[in-house]
Amino acid sequence: MSDTYDVVVIGAGMSGLVDAILLAETGRRVLVLEQHTIPGGYLQQFRRKKTTFDVGFHYMGSTEPGRPMRQMLEHLRVWSRIDCVPFPADAAIEVRRGDCAFAFPATWQAFVDKAHATWPGEHHALAQLVADVERVCGAYKWFALRKGREYAHPMELGLSGASLQDYLEPLTDDPWLREVLGFQSFNLGLFPHEVPWVKHTLAFRSNFDTTSRVRGGGGALTDALRARGTELGVEFRFDQLVDRLDCADRRVVEVHTAAGERFAADTFVAACHPKPILRAISDQHVRPLFKDRILEMRESRGAVQLFARLREPLRSLGATCVMLRDPAQEHGDPPLSTVLVTCPSAIEGEGSGDARIEAMTYMHIDPFVRWIDRPVLKRGAEYEAFKQRLVERMLDLIATHAPELRSCIDQVYSSTPLTDLWYTRNEQGGVFGISHDVSQQGSERPMIRLRLKNLFFTGHSITMPGICGTFINAFDSCDAIRGDGVLFDAVAV
Numbered sequence: 269m270s271d272t273y274d275v276v277v278i279g280a281g282m283s284g285l286v287d288a289i290l291l292a293e294t295g296r297r298v299l300v301l302e303q304h305t306i307p308g309g310y311l312q313q314f315r316r317k318k319t320t321f322d323v324g325f326h327y328m329g330s331t332e333p334g335r336p337m338r339q340m341l342e343h344l345r346v347w348s349r350i351d352c353v354p355f356p357a358d359a360a361i362e363v364r365r366g367d368c369a370f371a372f373p374a375t376w377q378a379f380v381d382k383a384h385a386t387w388p389g390e391h392h393a394l395a396q397l398v399a400d401v402e403r404v405c406g407a408y409k410w411f412a413l414r415k416g417r418e419y420a421h422p423m424e425l426g427l428s429g430a431s432l433q434d435y436l437e438p439l440t441d442d443p444w445l446r447e448v449l450g451f452q453s454f455n456l457g458l459f460p461h462e463v464p465w466v467k468h469t470l471a472f473r474s475n476f477d478t479t480s481r482v483r484g485g486g487g488a489l490t491d492a493l494r495a496r497g498t499e500l501g502v503e504f505r506f507d508q509l510v511d512r513l514d515c516a517d518r519r520v521v522e523v524h525t526a527a528g529e530r531f532a533a534d535t536f537v538a539a540c541h542p543k544p545i546l547r548a549i550s551d552q553h554v555r556p557l558f559k560d561r562i563l564e565m566r567e568s569r570g571a572v573q574l575f576a577r578l579r580e581p582l583r584s585l586g587a588t589c590v591m592l593r594d595p596a597q598e599h600g601d602p603p604l605s606t607v608l609v610t611c612p613s614a615i616e617g618e619g620s621g622d623a624r625i626e627a628m629t630y631m632h633i634d635p636f637v638r639w640i641d642r643p644v645l646k647r648g649a650e651y652e653a654f655k656q657r658l659v660e661r662m663l664d665l666i667a668t669h670a671p672e673l674r675s676c677i678d679q680v681y682s683s684t685p686l687t688d689l690w691y692t693r694n695e696q697g698g699v700f701g702i703s704h705d706v707s708q709q710g711s712e713r714p715m716i717r718l719r720l721k722n723l724f725f726t727g728h729s730i731t732m733p734g735i736c737g738t739f740i741n742a743f744d745s746c747d748a749i750r751g752d753g754v755l756f757d758a759v760a761v
Contacts, residue, residue, distance in 0.1 A: 273299040273503075275749075276523060276533040278510050281309020282735070283727045284539030285493035286742035289344050291537075292500035294750055299531060300502060301523070303509040303540075303693055307494055310692055310699065311486030316681055319622045321575040323683075323692070324699065325486030326610050326626070327355060327589055328735045329475040332375075334761050336474065339413050340739045343759045349492035351483040353616055356587055360479035363451040364669060365593040370448045376476040383445075393440040397449070400435075404469045410740040411470055413760040431706045432468045433460040451591055454606040456733050457569040457630040457698075462705040467732065474736040479589075481615045513545065513723075515553040520723050523548075535749055539727035539742075541695050542702070542714045553720065562714050568704065568729075569630035570685025570697035574659050577678040578623040584670035585625070587614040594665050602635045604658070607665050623676075627662055633685040633696045644690045655682055694728070701728030716745050724749055 275291045277284050280302035292298045306312065310324030330337040331352050341347040355361070357378070359371035370386065373379050383394050406412050409419035432453055436446045450460040452472050482488050494504070512524040513536070522532040538545045546559050590609045597604040609627045633640070635654075639647040659682045667673045685697025695701070702708060716725055726745035729737060747755045 271299075271530070272532045273297050274533060275299070275535045275537060276301060276531050277537045277539050278523065278545065279309070279538070279540035279727050280304075280307035280494075280504060280506070281539060281727060282311055282489075282493070282738045283742045283745075284309075284537075285490070285497060286340075286344065286739055287537050287539050287726055287746055288497045288502045289346075289493065289500060290742065290746035290755070291535075291749065292497060292502050294752070296535075298497075298500075298502045299533070300497070300504045301508040301510055301525065301531070302504065302506045304691075305506050307504065307506070308486060308490040310688075310694075311490045312692065313485060313487040316575075317577065317679065319577050319624055320485070320487070321624065321626060321681070322485040322487075322612065323573075323688075324571075325482070325489065325735070326608065327360075327475075327479055327481050329479045330477050330736055331480045332477045334413070335477045336411055336413060337736050337739065339759050339761065340743060344493070344496060346489075346492045346496055349495065350488055352480040353483050355479040355481065355589060355615065357478075359588045361452075361475065361589045361591065363448060363591045363593075365447065366595070368444055368447075370444075371588065372475070372479075374476065374479045376473065379476060387442060387445050390440055390442055390445055393442075393445070396439060401469050401473055404466055405473050408470065409756060409760075410744055411474070413756075415757055415760045429706070429709075430465045431461050432463045432465050435465040436460065451593075451606065454591060454608065454630070456704055457700055458703070458705055459605070464704065464706050464709055467704055470732065471734050471737065474734065481610075481612065483616050485612060510545075511548055513548045515549060515720060518553070518719060519721050534722060536723045537745065537749070538723065538725045541728040542725050542730065543695055545723075545725070549720075554718065558718075562702075565708055565713075566703045566705070567633075567696040567698035568700035568702065568733075569632050570688055570694070571628045571683070571699055572631050572655075572658050572662070572685070573626070573628040573683045573687075574662055575681045575683075576625050576627075577680075578625065578676045579678050580676055581614055581623045582611055582625060582670045582673060582676060584672060585609060585611050585614070587611065590669065592665050592669060594668070597661060597665055600661065602631060602658075604629055604631075604661050604665070606630075607662050609666055625666075627666060629662065630699065631685065633689075633698075636684055636686050636697075639686060640689070644687070647686070655684055658682075658684075700733040701730065704729070704733055716748055 274296035275298045277300045280300050288298050312323045357374045360374040362371040407420050453460050453463040509526040510523045511526045514521045520536045592607045607629045613623045639651045688694050689697040732740050
């Protein structure tokens with residue numbers, strides 16, 4: 269005998285928590301099933317020697333009134349439960365390559381003004397860039413959030429097939445301007461020749477207005493979302509791996525868990541990676557050709573991360589989020605591209621815990637495959653030595669910009685795509701689900717809806733990556749599920 273709900277949400281990451289709130293606020297009885305023992309997905313944190321580190325949360329933009337993150341958080345009634353701390357207004361995110369550096373201000377207009385002042389010979393190129401960015405962002409209703417307008421999905425615009433590199437090459441001949449504008453493709457785990465210009469534009473623009481960190485990191489955001497869901501009557505069950513979906517008449521009837529429980533519902537929301545859900549559905553209910561095509565799609569890159577407790581703060585880095593690049597490291601074995609470094613304790617200020625830094629770079633799982641079948645903490649000396657070499661290379665890069673780093677370090681912890689594979693259950697340890705590269709867009713990607721009428725996909729950055737993108741995915745999916753036509757107007761201004 270199965271328990272029956274109005275909605276079963278599979279996955280308690282960011283999108284699953286948001287989905288649950290948006291569906292429960294309509295009076296639906298919502299159950300969230302999570303295969304892990306805790307919620308949060310890539311917002312998870314871990315604690316070592318009384319110091320808390322974030323796994324996947326660094327900062328979020330668009331927190332001014334009228335901008336996407338602020339509007340969505342306010343609609344969820346979560347904004348008042350968190351404390352957003354702005355990054356430095358003149359240097360929210362700084363990119364550095366060798367002796368070259370450029371600091372992105374925290375607001376869009378400040379960036380536009382600074383770019384024109386920095387590259388006075390590129391006024392035409394920058395004016396074109398601004399016009400194109402505003403056209404793309406203004407075309408997507410969940411980003412523009414303005415009532416009474418007509419909208420097209422940004423991937424349907426004329427530039428949708430272009431990569432960022434395709435766009436930048438004819439725009440300007442200035443190599444440093446190209447590099448600065450291309451640096452933040454890192455935020456999607458892709459290089460400029462891989463990342464779709466339109467998706468990069470939405471992610472890039474969302475980093476402004478105002479760039480902030482939630483005091484307490486991803487855990488504070490998770491707690492606020494879960495608390496709001498609980499207020500609305502959402503039921504959460506953990507350690508529940510969904511391994512089968514029973515279907516009939518083009519509908520999902522119930523889900524089965526590895527623990528032997530069954531749950532029926534009118535609507536099912538896959539707020540997790542689409543591949544395990546497709547594997548859990550019989551071929552008679554999902555076309556095998558379609559299933560095979562999705563299962564063969566390339567995954568996004570995983571992350572190599574280091575987390576360091578410090579004896580004292582790093583004065584050289586301060587509260588700015590820094591992206592570092594070294595040509596020598598880019599040609600190493602394996603290649604080490606951009607490294608993102610944040611100092612949460614410097615950003616959050618006094619009372620935020622021990623001084624610490626968190627640094628990460630993206631890397632495919634390929635160099636780690638030889639250890640993939642070994643259990644956590646038992647991968648052996650060779651794996652630990654390989655991981656330590658990567659950490660040392662990252663520390664060397666950070667130390668070129670923060671010379672006092674080595675003398676400040678108290679303890680270093682690290683992780684690889686295998687760590688994410690184990691703890692966040694991401695396919696191949698990928699951070700953004702199925703890769704968002706230019707060859708896997710449009711009809712090539714799984715959509716919100718399949719042929720099963722009551723199954724909706726929203727998780728693992730299915731249409732848009734990043735924190736803002738994940739919220740947009742959830743709102744877009746729930747708008748379709750609710751079908752009342754009022755959600756957008758309730759969020760928009």
